Amino acid sequence: MTAKPEAVDRRTALKAKSRKAILDAAAALMRERRSANFSVDELAAAADVSRRTVFNHFDSLEAVVTAVAGHMLTDIVDAMEAEAANTSGDGATVLGDLAATGSADHLVPTIAYLIEVLGGSFEDPGERGAVLMERALSLFTAQISALIARRHPRVDELRVALVVAAFSGGLLGLVAHWRTATGGTDTPASRRTWNDLLAELVALLREPEA
Template sequence: MPGTPAAFDRRAALKAKSRKAILDAADRLMRERRSTGFSVDELAAAADVSRRTVFNHFDSLEAVVTAAAGRMLVDIVDAMEAEAAARPGESATVLGDLAAAGSADHLVPTVAYLIEVLGGMEQAPSERGAVLMQRAIALFTAQISAVITRRHPRVPERQAAFLVAAFSGGLLGLVEHWAAATGGTDTPASRRTWNDLLAELVEVLREPTD
């Protein structure tokens, strides 16, 4: 019957499957074209869904691009959490976890790619590219907030939330300074510059206790 839990679960699974197909297709098109220069019709064809299905999941093509970019950053947070879980004997602070997630080895490859694809954050950043990067980092912030809550249950929730928000705001500024200094490319020298800027950010935000 349509109203049964099993039917609801099937609909939810199909919805999740089509949303993933759309994001996977957007990711493929972005990598193939090194830009976001594709239409909704092209995206729908690549995802093997209808145009209407795309809009059932996303308000606009910009929303699809933002979600696809944000998913790349969210994957980095998931990897950081897995790495931390593999070292259960090590104690870490909230800020230490944030710094680990924001390290050059984790973020520079993806950020450099997004700068190229989104077309912003260079010496004269495009407004669209800057806004899309900001939205992607907002998704990164939401994911890392959940990770911090799980990893540091004894830290007051509001204190942790303030620190995550401050770090993420600083991270967006870090991206701007880093791109201006390095051209936004992934090289050994640009990774060193990133980590130098990250160390400055951590020092500004350093917490006295955890």
Template sequence: MAGATRPVDRRAALKAKSRKAILDAAADLMARRRSTGFSVDELAAAADVSRRTVFNHFAALEDVVTEVSGHMLAEVVDRMSAQAASADREPDTVLADLVATASGDHLVPVVVDLFEILGGDDPQPGNREALLMQRAFNLFTERMTAAMTRRHPEVDHLAVRLLVAAFCGGLLGFVHLWIEETGAADTPAARRAWDRLVARTTEVLREPGA
């Protein structure tokens, strides 16, 4: 019985390896070109896979870009989770943890990178860029929800999910206002402006159970 599962396991491992190669190649292309202006053929060549393999894993090139962009934001959540697990860090409220994770020092560098890669120099990104930014934030919200649920097991999971969704929706709601105000530049003033907008967002939210 165990021997019969080996071919399936090997196929699954190869499939996972191909998917990772595609995502890694896309991340490298986006970082080097500072844009998403590459074709499926270029991506396949960079990942050393066939064009067909790319479409076996992703329905469209934009799905690859969205996942890579989401991972950029999710790295912030991963760092926050590691900090939260430290014995040196005292537990805080869900909302306070969200604010700490979304601080200008954490998110501004990532948002600046995303804006440059997805939107270029245009301060008014087109529908495609806006949609990609929204989908990236959706992935960020999913990861943030999982991190907050693990961080606060004593809090009702639905309440955590709703609070995270509202908070991340607020971030997405003001990100383009912040871009217009700061020109999407990573400066101390721009980080302070981001923190002010985060503070305004938290004014209309409430801690679960409060």
């Protein structure tokens, strides 16, 4: 017997509510502890769900943390899109929009926070933290790729995808160099260093985009 549409909608809403509760609880634990070091049981208790429910939504605790970190980065893209909606895209370039989104004022506060909470010391960042940062940036890449495609509908989709992928790959390397140079903290000096590194990345990628 086929489930009624209202029953399906109710289950979908409950699943979405549980997933949001898990992500909100993980984000709160990360803020409270300034780290991602908590257990599935602690997360389940904070979200007021069962351990089984956590695993119904996520394959692992790392997947939860990645989703939280990814949302922080994609929120930046959403904010940029809201700003862009109030301005004309005339004269804007793919690389120019990418550079604007990747500026220190937009990314450094979140990147510095994620460096702190994802684990590892400055001297030894740790494999787990590096992997989680890379996964979070991949979510950022997907979001920004969609934004750029909407902003530049006349540019070939493959070209957009390749430029965004190259930029995002360079951004991951930029994070590592920036952390080494600054300690990965958010200060006026570290933001200047970030923007200097970003300018080098953009210069390397600059090419005709029409």
